[in-house]
Amino acid sequence: MKPIRTAIFGTGFMGRVHLEAVRRVESVDAAAIAGRNAEATRRLGAGFAVPLLTNDYRDVLRDPTIDAVHICTPNAQHFSMSKDALLAGKHVICEKPLTTTVAEAEELTSIAARQGVRNCVCHNLRYYPMVQQMRRLREAGDLGEILVVQGTYSQDWLLYDTDWNWRVDSTAGGPSRCMADIGSHWFDMAEHITGLRMTTLCADLQTFHATRKQPKHSVETFANKLLGPEDYIETPVDTEDFGAVVFRMGARTRGCVTASQVSAGRKNRLSIEIYGTRSSVAWDQQRPDELWAGHRDDGNQVFVKDPSLLKPAARSYADLPGGHSEGYDDTFKQVFRRFYASIGTPGAAPEYPQFVDGLRQLKILNAVLQSHRTHAWVDVPAFETSK
Ligand code: SOE
Numbered sequence: 001m002k003p004i005r006t007a008i009f010g011t012g013f014m015g016r017v018h019l020e021a022v023r024r025v026e027s028v029d030a031a032a033i034a035g036r037n038a039e040a041t042r043r044l045g046a047g048f049a050v051p052l053l054t055n056d057y058r059d060v061l062r063d064p065t066i067d068a069v070h071i072c073t074p075n076a077q078h079f080s081m082s083k084d085a086l087l088a089g090k091h092v093i094c095e096k097p098l099t100t101t102v103a104e105a106e107e108l109t110s111i112a113a114r115q116g117v118r119n120c121v122c123h124n125l126r127y128y129p130m131v132q133q134m135r136r137l138r139e140a141g142d143l144g145e146i147l148v149v150q151g152t153y154s155q156d157w158l159l160y161d162t163d164w165n166w167r168v169d170s171t172a173g174g175p176s177r178c179m180a181d182i183g184s185h186w187f188d189m190a191e192h193i194t195g196l197r198m199t200t201l202c203a204d205l206q207t208f209h210a211t212r213k214q215p216k217h218s219v220e221t222f223a224n225k226l227l228g229p230e231d232y233i234e235t236p237v238d239t240e241d242f243g244a245v246v247f248r249m250g251a252r253t254r255g256c257v258t259a260s261q262v263s264a265g266r267k268n269r270l271s272i273e274i275y276g277t278r279s280s281v282a283w284d285q286q287r288p289d290e291l292w293a294g295h296r297d298d299g300n301q302v303f304v305k306d307p308s309l310l311k312p313a314a315r316s317y318a319d320l321p322g323g324h325s326e327g328y329d330d331t332f333k334q335v336f337r338r339f340y341a342s343i344g345t346p347g348a349a350p351e352y353p354q355f356v357d358g359l360r361q362l363k364i365l366n367a368v369l370q371s372h373r374t375h376a377w378v379d380v381p382a383f384e385t386s387k
Contacts, residue, residue: 003029004340007052007060009081010072011035011044013221014095018070019048021332028340032060037218057081061088068118068343071095074172075180079104082355086111091118091343093336096184098358100174102366105359112355120339120350121358123188125270127334129305129318129326130291134274134281135193136311143276146194149255150273153182154266157222158241161209162232165221168212170238176365177239179205183259183368184361186270188353190257191360191385193274196249198364200379203371205240208262212237245368268328289325354386 006028008019015035022030032052035041045053052060060066061084068091071081079099085092086108098121099105112119125131137143157163166172167181174180191197213232242260249255260266270285280294289305306322307315317334320326338351363381371378 001027001344003027004067004343005029005031005065006068006070006340007032007034007057007066008070008072009034009057009060010070010074010095011037011040012072014072015070016044017329017332018072018093018336019044019050021329021336022070023048024333025336025340027344028336031066032063034060058084061085061090067091068093068340074166075100075174076172079108082108083111086115086117086119089115089117091339093120093122093339094355094358095122096188096358097174097176097180097361097365098355099362100180102359102362105355105362109355109359118339118343118350119355120335120352121355121361122332122335123185123192123353123357123361124331124335125185125189125285126192126353127317127331128283128285128288129307129310129314130283130288130303131189131193132314132317133291133303133310134272134283135195136314137281138193138195138274138276139313140311142279143274143281144278146196146249146253146274146276148273148275149190149194149196149249149253150257150275151186151190151271152258152260153186153270154258154260154263155182155268156262156264156266158261159264161211162213164212164214164219164232164235166218167221168214168237168239169235173239175239176205176369178241178259178261179203179243179245179368180361180365182261182270183243183245183257184365186257186259186272187364188357188361189270189272190249190255193272194249194253196253197382197385198247198249198380199382200377201245201247201364201367201371202377203243203245203368205243205368205372207237207239208241209237211235243368243372245371285328288327350386357385360385 034057071094214235216231273282282292291303293301307318367378
């Protein structure tokens with residue numbers, strides 16, 4: 001089969017992660033990189049011997065030999081780049097959040113449907129083997145009825161007022177920062193595992209630093225710790241550092257979650273706990289190969305990832321034998337592998353999050369912002385997602 005030719009838009013942290021993962025997928029060639037920073041584009045492209053390097057993503061869209069694009073730029077650019085790519089007939093993988101407004105996400109979802117191309121929003125964290133195992137345990141009825149869903153997504157890389165990244169700036173990242181950047185992963189995972197949908201919520205957000213010291217030059221995600229205090233500009237901040245959300249999933253299931261980018265020592269801790277009438281499960285992204293199972297009338301257990309011990313439907317998400325850890329990078333490989341396989345198999349049902357799932361997250365985020373603003377519970381509009 002002829003390899004599928006793909007391009008990466010954006011050369012920051014996510015651009016590199018996508019490029020490395022694409023290189024691990026069978027029958028896909030990394031054919032182009034588009035980045036605004038010429039030196040970063042050259043360096044990334046040279047390292048991976050990518051043939052077409054440009055500072056104008058439209059050069060890629062005009063190239064009929066390129067089949068697909070990955071959009072890994074700051075959030076505010078997702079909409080126009082995705083729209084242009086869809087209209088150029090490319091298959092599109094876009095980083096989350098899909099857009100910065102519900103209206104934009106709705107427009108992209110309908111253009112994608114009209115164009116008949118494959119589309120994916122990168123909620124990759126669903127594809128840790130143990131997250132898939134939790135989903136399959138729930139499907140098999142091992143958890144019983146889900147009563148309570150709780151957890152956190154906590155990081156510390158924006159704790160100090162000297163910490164800066166484009167995500168802090170709402171014109172680049174959108175009106176929500178912490179909830180859109182990491183809270184959305186948690187919500188997506190909670191719905192994916194439980195099969196339930198958030199129906200109503202009450203949110204409280206907090207911006208601890210009303211101003212931050214913005215470096216005079218652009219800073220790579222998570223790389224701010226390497227800067228000295230000398231060349232900063234004091235800049236007002238209008239995006240949240242922390243959020244707490246209490247929610248309902250239908251008539252009986254209840255939950256709560258916090259998302260934080262100011263929790264010292266928590267580097268990238270997504271933790272989720274699901275309590276059912278039969279048993280419980282709990283998982284932490286920083287110990288990805290372990291799954292805790294809790295029992296009322298028996299000893300609790302810690303399962304260690306081993307494909308042969310996973311539920312059959314979770315097995316294809318674990319490529320390595322037990323004792324060989326699989327982590328963050330591997331989740332991208334799992335998404336991209338399924339995305340590219342679906343391009344090669346036109347009738348096949350997609351097995352990855354699509355733009356409609358990105359739209360769902362935008363609706364949840366909208367409800368979070370509205371609830372915080374009005375100090376009130378807000379309903380999350382019900383609609384069909386791909387899950
Ligand atoms: C930064 O908070 C970030 O890179 C997010 O943007 C990713 O989606 C998350 O997976 C890790 O942290």
